[in-house]
Amino acid sequence: MRILLIMFLIVISFPSHHVDAERMLLDKNEAIFVFFSLPDGEAMLIQTGRGKDFLVNTASKESEDDLLAQLSNIGVDQLDSIILTNQEKSTCGNTSRIVKRYHVESVIHGADLEEICSKSNNHAKEVIWKEGELHELNPGLSVRVLPSMGESDMSLFFMYGKTSLMYLASGELELEQKIADSYPLKAEVIKIADYARTQSPTLHFLEEVDPHVAMVFPLQGSRPNEGLLERLHESWIEVYQLKNTGTTTILCNLEDYEVLS
Template sequence: MKKYVALCILLLVMFFNSANAEASIESVDLHLGNHEIAITFLDLSVGEAILLQRAEGGAVLINTGSSASEQELIDRLQMFNVKDISKVFLTNADEVYTGNFNTLLRYFNVNELLISGQLQKSLVSPIPSQVVQTKVQDKQKLELMEDVNAEIINISKAGAVTYMLSLGSQHLLMMGETDVELEESIASSGRTVEVLKVANFGAGNGTSAEFLSAIDPQMAVIFRHKNIDVSESVLERLSETWTDVYYPYRIGSVTLRFQNDRYDVITLPTKETR
């Protein structure tokens, strides 16, 4: 049974540039109360990046998007008033996940890098000595920030991380790859989730009907890869299970504001619809 989720359209200090018909939001205040958490799927043109914030301050960034979206990433972090980043969690070696890590270090203080051993070996650029490196392992449980825990479900041979974010009784499943056995294992666990981050940018060889029926997500998020088209069969399966699908690169950044046992969905339309 799907739970009710409040949907909000957040319209804050917006200035329109008639030359390119894009909305430029200078600053966003999510008005987080004590112990409230915001998880934002950033609207990068290419690649994946997810921002975690608390009212008490501090930010965690999961992946950094593609270098093709470098300025967009910096603009979005500044728009959400990010000053320092306590942790960066890289979950895949592909450039669409890691492309802006070095750029990030030029703009923000980053204290810690969470990374699997497989991915660590594949990074081309050296990691600065001032950044603490924490190796992520299969089946490990991590505290990303107060009240936000990550359970590592699987790390592939290539280093792709599938993990579950937990905020109290609410769960977000972040699929790292399309793998039939992995989906079957998660489905057989009996766990349900509120949110699914679809694996491999919506490619058609994953996100099976059986998997979706078992985890029963309320909403799904699909990021964009310049060389991968979202599969119509995946979208059909999501539709058949009454799962609302959000595309940040089309509709703007998507923020989930968690409080107690509910969350609101907030969209920020920062670009033309693509």
């Protein structure tokens, strides 16, 4: 009995190994949102059953090998677009490399690209999205550009069928009010901004958006705000700290979604 108890304590004392996403065969009315667990920064893949692949952010240079390995594991050999929600080194550090490797058709952003995010004069065209615009990426998949705090920031609201994902680019409290005033939106999934280091989202904003799932990307040398994490849990939101849970996939059809981790 003592040996079994010791083995049990050993098992629960160590975090589980990260599980990379694997290639999935999607029906034409399905899509996946893949939140990559990486050493540093954020990147999310959107893959549809109609053969379209989009990468939201490209993480930092420290995550290059991990990101390329996971994209290969999923079976990605071409990306239609890269979407950059801001121009920090932890969100766009591998843009140039990925544009070359995956024959990216377009790089989408909210302002002129700075050197840190440069696509190095490759053939991918640059596309600037403006606040309030609604874009259809693929049948059933659309995205609205939400208010932002700066020219290069671009918070987004993705919709696939009846499932919505709010992808926040800034953790400033003022942004919450701008979004609430302009677009009183509900979302099943919310990507927490600034690696959950700030006070946002507030309880009021969470009550307005009413998310069921929250995603938190890791940032090297930084820890999430414990008060914010506690607030998310107290709001009955399922929190995925990707550093601990590993790469996490949300599978959607036109009616519902399922979290796979």
